[in-house]
Amino acid sequence: MGKTIFRENFHQADWDEPIIYEMSTPGVRGILVPEPDQKIKDRAGDVLAKIPASLRRKEEPNLPEVSQKHVLMHWTHLAQETMGSNLTNDISEGTCTMKYNPRINEELVENTDFSLLHPEQSEETVQGILEIYSEFENIVKEVSGLDKATLQPGGGNHAVYTAASIVRKYWEEKGELEQRDEIITTIFSHPCDAATPKTAGFKVITLQPDEQGLPDIEALKEAVSERTAAIFMTNPEDIGLYNPKVDKFVEIVHEVGGLCFYDQANANAFLGVARAKEAGFDMCHFNVHKTFGTPHGGSGPGNGAFCCKQKLAKYLPVPTVEHDGDKYYPDYDRPHSIGKVRDFYGTAGVIVRAYAWVMAMGEEGLRETADISVINNNYLYRNLVEEVKGLSYCYPDNGLIRQEQVRYTWKELTDDTGVDTLAIERRIADYGIQHYWTSHEPWLIPEPMTLEPCESYSKDDLDEYIKVLKRIAEEAYQDPEMVKNAPHKAASRKRKDDNMLDDPERWALTWRAYQKKKDKIHAD
Amino acid sequence: MGKTIFRENFHQADWDEPIIYEMSTPGVRGILVPEPDQKIKDRAGDVLAKIPASLRRKEEPNLPEVSQKHVLMHWTHLAQETMGSNLTNDISEGTCTMKYNPRINEELVENTDFSLLHPEQSEETVQGILEIYSEFENIVKEVSGLDKATLQPGGGNHAVYTAASIVRKYWEEKGELEQRDEIITTIFSHPCDAATPKTAGFKVITLQPDEQGLPDIEALKEAVSERTAAIFMTNPEDIGLYNPKVDKFVEIVHEVGGLCFYDQANANAFLGVARAKEAGFDMCHFNVHKTFGTPHGGSGPGNGAFCCKQKLAKYLPVPTVEHDGDKYYPDYDRPHSIGKVRDFYGTAGVIVRAYAWVMAMGEEGLRETADISVINNNYLYRNLVEEVKGLSYCYPDNGLIRQEQVRYTWKELTDDTGVDTLAIERRIADYGIQHYWTSHEPWLIPEPMTLEPCESYSKDDLDEYIKVLKRIAEEAYQDPEMVKNAPHKAASRKRKDDNMLDDPERWALTWRAYQKKKDKIHAD
Amino acid sequence: MAKRAFPYIPNSVEEIKAELLEDIGISDVEDIFKEIPDHLRFDGKLNIPEPKLSEYELKKHVERILSKNKSAQDNLNFKGGGVWQHYVPSVCRTIAGRDEFLTAYVGDAYADHGKFQALFETASMIGELVEMDAVNTPTYDWSNAIVRSIRMAARINGRKEVLIPASMSPSRKKVVLNYCKPDIKVTEIDFDQETALIELDDLKAKLSEKVSSVYIENPNYLGYLELEAEKIGELAHQYGAEFIVGVDPSSLGVLEAPANYGADIVCGELQPFGLNMKWGGALSGFIASPDEEKYVGEYPSLLFGITPTVEEGEYGFGHVAFERTSYAQREKGKDFIGTSTALYGIIAGVYLALIGPKGLIELGEGIMQRCEYAKEKFAELEGVSIPIQTPSFKEFVVDFSGCSKSVKEINQLLEEENIFGGIELGEKMEEYQNCALFCFTEVHDRYDINKLINSIEMIIEKY
Amino acid sequence: MAKRAFPYIPNSVEEIKAELLEDIGISDVEDIFKEIPDHLRFDGKLNIPEPKLSEYELKKHVERILSKNKSAQDNLNFKGGGVWQHYVPSVCRTIAGRDEFLTAYVGDAYADHGKFQALFETASMIGELVEMDAVNTPTYDWSNAIVRSIRMAARINGRKEVLIPASMSPSRKKVVLNYCKPDIKVTEIDFDQETALIELDDLKAKLSEKVSSVYIENPNYLGYLELEAEKIGELAHQYGAEFIVGVDPSSLGVLEAPANYGADIVCGELQPFGLNMKWGGALSGFIASPDEEKYVGEYPSLLFGITPTVEEGEYGFGHVAFERTSYAQREKGKDFIGTSTALYGIIAGVYLALIGPKGLIELGEGIMQRCEYAKEKFAELEGVSIPIQTPSFKEFVVDFSGCSKSVKEINQLLEEENIFGGIELGEKMEEYQNCALFCFTEVHDRYDINKLINSIEMIIEKY
Ligand SMILES: Cc1ncc(COP(=O)(O)O)c(C=O)c1O
């Protein structure tokens, strides 16, 4: 075992970096564009003159003018001021499955055999990428046990929105959409399980947890009716409890004719362990950027792999990827399709990476992923709860063993010291660790913290994390003001006044807006 | 113009990173090696048993065992703790020509059409790289005005050593080697102009400067004799003065029959302005990693492009790159050759990059490089000398206009405050700037600092540099102890005791040595 | 050989696993999974392909599959239509590949200060291109940016109908039709087949006080400039509707900023800015509007703002009006927000800073010059014509009706010459049978264009 | 179009240049260059090719030239002989591409702390492989490491003769012969053509009290294990000579650490550790020795040591015994030091940490298995034989004397099958006419080996 790392002297890179506009000098170039040759120019004539005055740009766009070295330098500084999970002990971002994103997969997507494909190329010329799509669909079908998949959605929300669109189409085709206008979800399901059905036009009914912290089956029984279009639920919910009656939920909804969608964004800890099929779901989705090891990109590109049973397959967005016995082809001829949720085929690079990730792991590797994820989590949580003063976790007495993540609570520490979870979240960055995820809204658990130590983390990482939280808790008891004023060693110090960002007079979304509002922003 | 940048709140990344051995856990893997398949294993049998006992490894080599994520993380942290010039305002490393190293060139050398070439491939299969060698040789021949080139040396020293080897061979073939055993150089020429002739077996005579700071022509006249094998000299020497009598030096040496080698490592400011040919030199070299924009790699791989007149061409290392009218080929059939200075063809990737750099610039670009380099330098030096308290420069009254770099002196400031150049050099890192280059040994100029603001730096960079040095000088006057204890915001703090590194009992070149000496090292 | 630990799973070493289990106080992982009732457990092993455990074999395996593709590396590509082949500067690739940006996620603007600043800067540059003060963090793609703009408009004025041009990208239209359901009625405005422009009369006929917004694209899907854009905006405004303009922003070096011809909301696609085509996988949409609460309060996306910190002179960043979002309010938020395309947004900023104002103008002008040159060359071909005379940018329609070969056949034959011909329009828009949509960018030199023309000439003549 | 500023030269904008000149108080750059007398000025314009000013055209241009090569990407390569095709892990490439390491240079261990630590760690790992406590920062290549080791030995014991094996790499030998001049006499020790091993009798005959060092390679250039290495060391020691062993360190998972069979100085090549072949351009040498002043004081290279800082518990780094070097002492330093191959050294460390002890053993064993398999397959071919039975690692000699085709002809025909055959030995070593040196590594699977064998079989039979 390595020594337990503790970055006592840590400081994040802080370049005190100007805004790119402050680095601009007229006339400087970062790169030159290939000019058309003289013969082209001669034959083309004055092309700009052909643009009618109302559409012709009158002034040079106000872009910065910066040399290539300085562009590279600036964004490299900004990069260093960002804590990517590949560089850090990123157990912090619970519910996000911040696993290692293999570098080899980045090499694969830089391959011009992929990166320079146009989506309108003939199917003959894209057999390779179609094969990867098809193979990865087979993988998610196997992992879910469902029958058909689409990889078009650009993320988890988008996949859940796709589910909502399919539910709508399903009832529309049945002629019952007017009646079936409710979608049920649970409060510990991801916000998207409520927001996307709403966007798709449904009324949303949200179930509160029972006293164990599990979805309340009695509440469900009361909620279902002939108006129920579907249930959208996560399991384990984001507090890390597996709902052992999940199949009963499905049954109850099915009984009233509703459809059942399983938000399996983070299926990491259940790969090869439990599937949508066995629980009876009609649909599910995976966040490919979580469960299948692709990078999060600071918030995308991600991908949502949506799976469904055969009966819903006809509603999938076009095109689906099919094989005619001889070759792969995109199938647009799907009259019942909801249409499209995204242009072309979705975030293809994410799929190439995910396919490569699965191929690096195999069946045994996927199962090992699940095993180590829950073992890591149980090791972390037992030790945290034992060693860190003022820390507890939600529903401590429900007798349920935690699975892949835990929602903790700093309530005791906050009561004792006045240091709240947001302060601790900021402080952790001073030890070289990404701010942790508190909780989705609403905060049913007070002063929450959610950690997910998936399979990528070593025992040393877990021990470091424990040691850091222990130290911060001690600091909170000894020097609460210091913790409240954190971070001290991150790339940026505490914002002066978060209210500014909610104030139309003082928010500024662009440099041009900032120029206009500067005085108000800096008026004290 | 952008605002003058001043990184008041700068802090370098400091991950307080453990040694990789401290991150090791038995059994962990970073990557798996492809296993031979079972049929191979079966037929091969127990191969290890065939190794005689004395040569068979008995114990696992003690390498760290670290997962892939942690390997990546560790070296990424170490990277962030390193100030590459592409990320910084690196005017600091005078004599090193820290210019922008274009990213596109890195893409080109990752191209498998280059990166996966074996040097023993048939010439038919390497026409592309041979063409680039040939083209780049043509470029350095044109830039120097000389007749023939080799790109085999791995750096500047290596090229100068090649020169020394050629001088030796030349006299050997003339049968005069015993007599011609002296090589003359000047004290402001690079150390390699003394060290490599010595290594090649010559006695070295070093000329001191005249009162203008230029090489002393009278001293040369005294030094030359029938024992003079050659002169090896830099011009401008590394204090930035152009020797206007350089051709006289050549003449004087030629008169006694000696050869003349021009160390043009940093020819950046003289591209298209002045050449070895016009000054009469027989040989010269360029540091490709300086003058031609290739990255320095933390100290290599570099490349030394060696050029010579026709009469010395036959001594060049084998192979040379030739063209038979139809195709390129490596020529090994050179009976007078010194042999080889490096395996195969030298650092080919450096040549690909350098060729691309020249092709991005063209004749106009090379000349612009020269112009802006000397303009930048004169702007910087005038303003520094005017604005920074306690700072002066060498030979201030010699009436000569500085060219591409200047050797400054902090003597006045040191006398006033006790803060020496080494302290200031450390302190500058606290503002996000690389430690500057003081001077080669010996320090003829007290408390030296050498800056070279080549063409890659913007006016804003020059102004930032001036502002930072001005600030540090003020600090030295106001709070000398603080400056002496610098750096405070770099990736590492000041070494406890530099003497340890010269003490055989307390130096440690490897982790295994450190384990053995730890107690002595930490005994206070 | 003994079982080897997985390189991506440090704790997969048996001894470590045992140590962890012991610490937890259990003997087997099943003691954790026992929370899952047996009948919900997957009984068996996942039936997926045998892995390639070594990185080398994995690489070879995936490369072998990918090599079944033909790409624009070895083929001349003239397809656009929503994904365009532009040159991606090496600096863009470098920044995109930095693990810091690549693998960040939802950190706040302290530890992820750089990410916030980068996206703020991209928004700032986009804002300049369209001349608007508010710009969002990126959406999934342009199509998504359109529908979100439409729904923003609907929330702003409470109306439930949108007019879109029948000439818009058929693919983006599919997204719009689905996303507007069930409450926003989508009405298509006719266009003139000969000019490819919106029929103003039809627009007038369809406009009413019920219309929430009018959406147009400029240049439109077929590459033509919507010449009466300003007029269209005025008409929309007469009825109190929001005027939404969708743009390919690479045109904005030479084309007017939409705000200056009346747009209330601008949206578009960032792919031209430093992102390779990736089979259409590298799309990223943006939305811009005036910096008014009325608009800003309706964005569904995250919004990053600049704000002071406790350190004098330091720039800080944070989420603007976070309460809007579905993260904060679940179904009461504005539509929904989740993982989108932040990294692409960052790259677009790098691209814009690299190319600068003069470069963007040169890019635009150079593209138009190539197009005009190509149009002339096409027109010289027997049986080939340029049916639409409206000024265009980057793309235009070529009519092969006079040839004995169909567009599909021509494209097949072009493929044999290592050319990806124009997009076949007949299947997508009934108005343009036997037509193809050709795209020319800065990656094409005269030799490339001539090769295309000569190949077509040979194909037409030969068969 | 107006003159465009150079992207690599920010101040090439006319207005800025004018501003700088004005500040300096001159009107023209010639006012600076006037220090150079006219007759020394280059009069004219450099005659070099027209530039490719846009990055896109530059890339196309260089790629077009490079595409005239044929590489091991699309061809099966069986050449070794000092540069070997191993798989380069993606993490190595990532670290190598980070601008921080890539573009650093001579900064001290404060701002360049990471560089020092990285090279210290590489030295630490190499030290473990060879089991020695002192390791230098990298030299240009193995050949350079050899000659520096030889000169170190000469300085240590003041003697002026080195014995080297006649079987060593002919190319490295050329470097040795030049570098030992004029003062160190190089004497070759004969080897037995049938075993490829050093003739102990000849060694004994040539050893004397004048001999400063005995150098051997293990495995040797032809891939064979120098079975009597220990004995050779003993003989050297009997005469008070230093015993220098050169290694391909990728063998050290299965082969004994040289220190354990008597080596005083070990040197070798780092290219197998994470560096692509790059036409032989990615070489990097190392030297290792006991941690004794006698040795450490004689290194010409920079040496990086670990040392405490003023911050309790922090690791600092710095230059060890810097006064040794030519930087410090000019001609009085130890040989010379300059820019070497630091980045390659860093990568080698990344590689070793990735592959780990078990991986290195598997690598070695797997390579030997492939070689044995290939030997058997070769032996089955009519007219082809395996002339040397000494145990080998990675490489071995194949004799084609029984065939009607020369090695050159066979190789030419193999090239048509996309195979780079073994290195032709006849030209390099007169002992092995009609022989070729074949190399097998982990990149070769059974299919590859069989393809080689089958192709040779066909070639032999067919013609
Ligand atoms: C359970 C669950 N569902 C859905 C999502 C939404 O995914 P995305 O962020 O890709 O929209 C997430 C991610 O946070 C999640 O954890």
Ligand SMILES: Cc1ncc(COP(=O)(O)O)c(C=O)c1O
């Ligand atoms: C003038 C001069 N000559 C030679 C050299 C030596 O070059 P290298 O470091 O590549 O050995 C340098 C580099 O510092 C130099 O400045």
